[in-house]
Amino acid sequence: QKEVEQDPGPLSVPEGAIVSLNCTYSNSAFQYFMWYRQYSRKGPELLMYTYSSGNKEDGRFTAQVDKSSKYISLFIRDSQPSDSATYLCAMREGNTGNQFYFGTGTSLTVIP
Amino acid sequence: KAGVTQTPRYLIKTRGQQVTLSCSPISGHRSVSWYQQTPGQGLQFLFEYFSETQRNKGNFPGRFSGRQFSNSRSEMNVSTLELGDSALYLCASSSGLLADTQYFGPGTRLTVL
Numbered sequence: 245q246k247e248v249e250q251d252p253g254p255l256s257v258p259e260g261a262i263v264s265l266n267c268t269y270s271n272s273a274f275q276y277f278m279w280y281r282q283y284s285r286k287g288p289e290l291l292m293y294t295y296s297s298g299n300k301e302d303g304r305f306t307a308q309v310d311k312s313s314k315y316i317s318l319f320i321r322d323s324q325p326s327d328s329a330t331y332l333c334a335m336r337e338g339n340t341g342n343q344f345y346f347g348t349g350t351s352l353t354v355i356p
Numbered sequence: 357k358a359g360v361t362q363t364p365r366y367l368i369k370t371r372g373q374q375v376t377l378s379c380s381p382i383s384g385h386r387s388v389s390w391y392q393q394t395p396g397q398g399l400q401f402l403f404e405y406f407s408e409t410q411r412n413k414g415n416f417p418g419r420f421s422g423r424q425f426s427n428s429r430s431e432m433n434v435s436t437l438e439l440g441d442s443a444l445y446l447c448a449s450s451s452g453l454l455a456d457t458q459y460f461g462p463g464t465r466l467t468v469l
Contacts, residue, residue: 278457287360287446287460288399332399334458343412344389344448344458348398 247271250333250347259356263320267333267347270314274345275338277309279318282330282349291331292318323354358383360449360461368467374435377464381428381449387411388430389458390422393444405430406452434466442468 250267257263265279275296280288292307294300300307306319316335320327333347361380369375381388389412390402401414405424424430434441444465448458 276457280460285444285465287362287462290457290459293457339454343401343404343414345401346391346399 247345248333248335248347251350252348254351254353256353256355257323259323259325259354261323261354263323263327263352263354265318265320265331265333265350265352267316267335268314269316269335269345271335271337271345272311272314273337274311274335276336277307277316278334278344279305279307280332280334281327282332284329288332325354325356328353360447360459362445362447362461362464364464365462366465366467368469369437370469371437371439373437374433375437375466377432377434377445377447377466379430379432379447379449379461381430381447382459385449385451385459386428387450387452388424388428389448389450390430390432391446391448392416393446393463394442399446402432437468439468442466 248269277294279292281291282288294307297309297311304321308317330349330351332349334344336342336344363378387406389404392400404412408424419435422432444463446463447461450456450458
């Protein structure tokens with residue numbers, strides 16, 4: 245079983261829709277959770293960074309962490325064509341020097 | 357602050373050759389991690405260097421090696437290239453401290469013919 249599972253999609257939504265992207269994980273020691281956005285042929289860029297459980301909002305993006313269910317989500321409100329990209333979740337344990345673990349990414353297309 | 361830079365951006369090699377990729381982290385960052393990204397496997401962790409020492413290592417064969425210099429710049433070397441080594445190689449920089457996250461470079465796209 246992989247440490248982090250992520251539905252690869254592809255996901256296709258109309259402009260303005262609310263998008264929900266999800267990852268599950270198996271390691272209960274994970275405490276730091278991240279979402280990256282990767283455009284085609286580019287490196288991933290950090291979108292959201294949260295610690296432990298709870299919600300974090302940044303503009304149209306909301307990250308949710310439910311440690312009891314080992315489940316994290318990224319919500320995109322009022323999706324735009326420029327949001328079309330691959331979204332990667334990542335996480336790591338709470339000790340210095342621990343490795344980051346990534347999901348395989350979900351491909352999202354927002355149709356104008 | 358300048359971001360993570362990787363050179364070269366594109367590389368074409370033939371089977372059996374070796375290749376060296378370079379990564380310059382964000383100024384002040386002491387940790388550099390390397391990843392291989394392919395469409396089927398996603399991001400696969402190669403290794404991490406912190407203050408010139410390898411701190412973590414993924415499950416890649418010994419053909420993949422790396423090093424880090426005193427200025428935190430890092431190089432990754434792949435010897436005896438195989439067709440399956442064709443991928444996007446990403447470098448990620450972080451401070452290496454507890455609560456920090458990783459910032460990625462643009463990647464080097466390696467094609468092995």
